[in-house]
Amino acid sequence: MRQMASYDLFESFRNANQWLGASALSFASYPMFAALPNPALQWMTAWGQVTERSFERMIVKPDWGIRTFTCPDGKDHLVNIETVVSKPFGDLIHFSIPGRETAPRKVLLVAPMSGHYATLLRSTVKSLLVDCEVYITDWHNARDIPVSEGKFDVEDYTLYLVDFMREMGPDTHVIAVCQPAPLTLAATAYLAELDPDAQPRSLTLIGGPIDPDAAPTEVTDFGARATMGQLEATMIQRVGLKHKGVGRAVYPGLLQLTSFISMNAERHAKAFSEQIMRVMNGEASDNDHHNRFYDEYLAVMDMTAEFYLSTVERVFKEREIAKNEFVVDGHKVDMGKITTVAVKTVEGEKDDISAPGQCVAALALCTSLPDEKKASHVEPGAGHYGIFAGSSWRNNIRPLVMDFIDANSAPTPKKTAAAKPKKPANKNEAA
Template structure:
């Protein structure tokens, strides 16, 4: 499939559907149609409106949408500043001029797994009240010229190293999902190369440090597909429409097809209900459906080398799990981490990075004293809930803030009330339990949204299904 024609064909299909939606909306909205009242015209207009919006979102990067921050009865403007700019990703800072600078400095490492960093919008907002927040903002590979070179797991790791050096040692890193193992490698790299630049703490949330620690559909598929099959079925070249023309990528729209296919009936029902709501005048610009799908449908291409090296080195060869990861031919020893406090957060019902996969990081930290290790298993939480849902807001966020305070240079100066307070039942647990996969419904936005932060190999189901159909 490594041809521009196949990439351009997908874009042609997307563009055609967007045009059909716009045409149907225009016809159904024409004043002339109102002369002969007919319910079918309202349904045509509604179908067109939903279809046009859905297909247009697939090639748009969502806005962060964080314009103001309220505190003590005052509204402060939020300025999103670029601290470090690189070809494949930037380091952003959510500056809030006019308010007292927070003692906690947090680097939030966003996943590069098909969706933009804006997937962590709610996480950012929840941390802004108590922290100075920095976020890794990865770029869409289709927009990066081939002259910028390659970008694989080693380059990703070195980007994180540069970002941590820029922020300095008073930083607390929070990594979510896919970047967890590479964040661990980046800190280990700094531990040996530049110890003074290490962050004070790492919070690793639901990531595949050892994919074999607790099997899921993701790990099962990763063991069965060969790299040759994966490259032939999933990799394409960017077409002539974008700046990255000719670059080999794993297309975001191919990945979106795999996301949709996992819960096809649920998504179909969600769109049918939305069309009916638009036709009856019950829908709105920022209703629950639009809020979720505006983000869910916005996908980005990943470089082929990053996608394939993640599958090969993280999932198949388990280089992080076996402490055999290398960067530019240099071994990265996770045991060299001796001063950075590490906290593991997992969800009991996480069917993407199952309990135990992230917890494996603690066994690799042989040089770190037990007093600097912590873990938490959130009861009943799925993948999305542990970093952006109710479980995050009510239980996990306060625990993370307490962990940051306990490992800050001046604990007394940074100690601020963590709200809401923990209930007595919200104690930390480290027991690994079997994965429970809950039914996914659009009415329950957290389980459905968990699929938007999938680790990379999950997206290979679409090529597999397509091959079966052929």
């Protein structure tokens, strides 16, 4: 009951602030006050509008907002979001474009389960839709999943990816962004050994903690300092009475959002104070840069307690992926079993979450993969977000990823005694 009370306390705090914002907006916008212009009332109106919107967004799953797409025929085609595989903790969805010829590349985009919805990759999806059939993992909010559905930890996450890859077939190119990179590598190795016909053609890992100790950051330092007992006591709560997942142990999205904001509290405070002034001066709009960013950033979801705790313990503390000691459903996964799937890593020079060195460690784990199947890239000046969204992704990284996919689209031919060694098709900066 204590954990449920804590969960509902956070929700009560959020709800109260949303109500305060709405009340301030309603009071200060009273028409009679227009006869007596007062900067204080104008500021209160702006503060109420920004506050109400901000706290309201925290419990709303953002819409994908991808409704039409202009195809080479010059026509706008509708984009249908279709569920290909439906599971209790997450779905595999496809952005289908009726009337367009099937794109030459089939891409599975593995979204993070790290507090935000898969819509965080909206701009990434839009950029890939141009010449790819795009599929993405759409993880569910743990508070909406009944306890009767059971647990969901890093092994379950990996097996979900295995099922999704099997469903899509061997002509798939997988792109994993941030948190799922180590588990996606493990899922690929799992298939390589147990179901090689279902392996994808290529695997691109973007800013993921394959080896967290390769380049320590504030995130990895925290994981090393805190004990599992401390994390369980301070970070885990049970879903309150108003949700379908009542009683489920979770790492609440609101608690994680508090941690996110505290890491850069001064910058966020400045952003909100400036937005209040823009609203006050009539310079803000419903879809301006501030609202586009924070409508997504503030929309958070709960993670199951077992997924959060097993990620910290097994990926960060024990470094099971980095040591090639990861076990899934009783089977020890060996990254050395990857022999035909091309692997590329992408890192940002100024990434303060998964610093350069953490992700490229994946290439050293693939001991049986020939060098021509390995590639790496470090994007100069890019931070964590910039390596999968924004100008760095659009102008530099995306073209490299597309070239990598094209270079590894054909099935790997079987080796013969007379076969000549191939020249490396991909530049491997880590070699």
